[in-house]
Amino acid sequence: MKLRLKIITCLLCLISFFSNAQVAEFNYKRSIEGVADQWHKVMLPTEIFSKVSPQLNDLRIYGITSENDTVEAPYLLKKLSGKHTSKEISFDLLNVSKNTKGQYFTFKVNAAEPVDQITLDFEQENFDWQVSLEGSQDQKEWFTIVDKYRILSIKNPETDYAFTKISFPNANYTYYRLLIKTSEKLSLKSAKVIKNDIVKPVYNNYRIVRSTVSEDQKSNTTIVDIDLEMPVPVNYLKVEINEGFDYYRPMAIQYLDDSVKTEKGWHFNYQTLGSGILNSIETNEFSFNDNTIQKLRLRIENRDNEPLAIGKISLKGYQYELDARFTKDADYFLAYGGNIRKPSYDINHHTAKIPADLATLQLGKEGIIDHPEELKASPLFENKAWLWGIMILVIGMLGWFSFRMMGKE
Known part of the structure; x- marks a missing residue:
């Protein structure tokens, strides 16, 4: 029985050592303040980017419990780059006409949807024109959407540039009338009526x-x-x-x-x-x-x-944020700056279950993680494979002795 207790004590010490070794793989830490719910977000401060890998692999959230155990909180790393989707709206080109002001193109959209962009492609090259755009529900009363809008094309051996995209605030009309202020006879190759949905990035x-x-x-x-x-x-x-x-x-x-x-x-x-x-x-x-x-x-x-x-x-x-899940009562901190692989957490495969609105936690001042000299001087324990091997050996010995004692009883 005494031997069994010694083995258990040895195993617990080894587990504690291994937990501390996890933290020691990093160079810096910041305390995390205000953990009150299961889910929170942590915004990464700009000061840490010079101390982490370009892929941000070396970020971990650890906690120390009242029993002095080390726990790890899983997180989802999010880059707040926004999102941009475009939808083409079906339309018909009703007519093309011309007067002393210029050439008109009238479009009828086939769905009652707002639009915010029209792109044009002309046969002509090397032009610099002003355009105006109007909207109407009945082709009797027209309302100005944009005026004196400039479109441009430059084509030569050194340059190939065109700006023929007309952008404007959301408009919801059945008819759109485009006036291009030029005396030239224009040939419109194609046009697109577009609705953009944009979630702006956070910078x-x-x-x-x-x-x-x-x-x-x-x-x-x-x-x-x-x-x-x-x-x-x-x-x-x-x-x-x-x-x-x-x-x-x-x-x-x-x-x-x-x-x-x-x-x-x-x-x-x-x-x-x-x-x-x-x-x-x-x-x-x-x-x-x-x-x-x-x-x-x-x-x-x-x-x-x-x-x-x-x-x-x-x-x-x-901006980058960590959406983290906290399941145990502990004093948590962010560890970073180390040569370590990217973590693999279950929550990366179940992102739909992460709440949309998360309270933001505050990070404390940066601290340096000590690396004891005795740990550095022992190449045996700098390798995780050795640590795991010793743990498996001790667990196997513990199981073997337990079965022997049960057999004797």
């Missing part, structure tokens, strides 16, 4: 600590270098241009990947994050895939044009 706005503008005279390129306060995931850029004339400039969006010190100084290696066209028609907003960066560079091709006056620059990144 973090990042503070730019420094931005510089320089000119590469050899390539006639404007270079804009942007420094952020800390490494953060960026996927949105807006560039304001302080000019009163029309412009069209290709632009590359780059980020600093690494740097090497040489005898001649530092050499900076930039990688392309995305590209786009700075132009006087659209809002010059650009979206691209997440990348954790601190230094950004814009390369604007001026070609044979004078450089543009660069105005305000805005950078944003999607």
